[in-house]
Amino acid sequence: FGSFHVHGGVLRQLITAQPASWIPISGVASTLLGSKMWADYSVKTTVRMPPALPTDPWPRVTGLYARFSQGGFHTPTAYELSLNELGLWNLTKAFTNDAPLATGRTGPPGEAWHVMVLTVEGTTISASID
Numbered sequence: 001f002g003s004f005h006v007h008g009g010v011l012r013q014l015i016t017a018q019p020a021s022w023i024p025i026s027g028v029a030s031t032l033l034g035s036k037m038w039a040d041y042s043v044k045t046t047v048r049m050p051p052a053l054p055t056d057p058w059p060r061v062t063g064l065y066a067r068f069s070q071g072g073f074h075t076p077t078a079y080e081l082s083l084n085e086l087g088l089w090n091l092t093k094a095f096t097n098d099a100p101l102a103t104g105r106t107g108p109p110g111e112a113w114h115v116m117v118l119t120v121e122g123t124t125i126s127a128s129i130d
Contacts, residue, residue: 034068036069040120040121040122041066041119041120042117042118042119042120043064043065043066043117043118043119044064044115044116044117044118045062045064045115045116046113046114046115046116047062047083047113047114047116048111048112048113048114049062049083049085050111051085051111052085059084059085060084060085061082061083061084061085062082062083062116063080063081063082063083063116064080064081064116064117064118065078065079065080065094065118066078066079066080066118066119066120066125067079067120068094075095076094076095077093077094077095078093078094078095079091079092079093079094079101079118079120079125080092080093080094080118081116081117081118081127081129083106083114083116083129086105087105087106087107088103088104088105089103089104089105089106089127089129090102090103091103091118091125091127101125102127106129106130114129114130115128115129115130116128116129117129
C-alpha cells in the first residue's frame with residue numbers, strides 16, 4: 001500500500017499521512033510482490049531520498065524485504081535491509097525485537113542514487129548498498 005506516481009521515468013512514492021494498514025506492519029507504506037514458490041533470489045532497488053522536510057510526519061527510511069510471509073492476520077516474517085536518511089543501515093529479522101543481524105553506515109543518502117540488494121540463498125542472507 002502506498003501512493004505513487006511516475007515523474008521523469010521514476011516511480012516515486014508520495015505519502016502525506018500514515019497509510020491505513022491492511023496487514024500488521026505498523027502502517028509502513030509498502031509495496032509487496034513475490035511468490036511463496038521463490039527460494040533463492042535477490043531483490044534489488046535503486047533509491048534516492050531527498051532531505052527530509054520539517055513537515056514530514058516521520059523519518060525517511062527505505063528498505064527491502066526477502067522471504068516475506070504473511071499468514072492471515074498474524075505478524076509477518078521476513079528479512080529486511082533498511083537505509084535511513086542519515087545513512088544508517090540495518091539487516092534484521094523484520095517484525096521482531098531481535099538484535100540486528102548486521103548494521104553499518106554509508107554516507108547520508110541525500111540527493112545521490114543508491115543501489116540496495118538483498119539476497120537469500122538457502123540459509124545464507126547477504127546484503128549490499130552501493
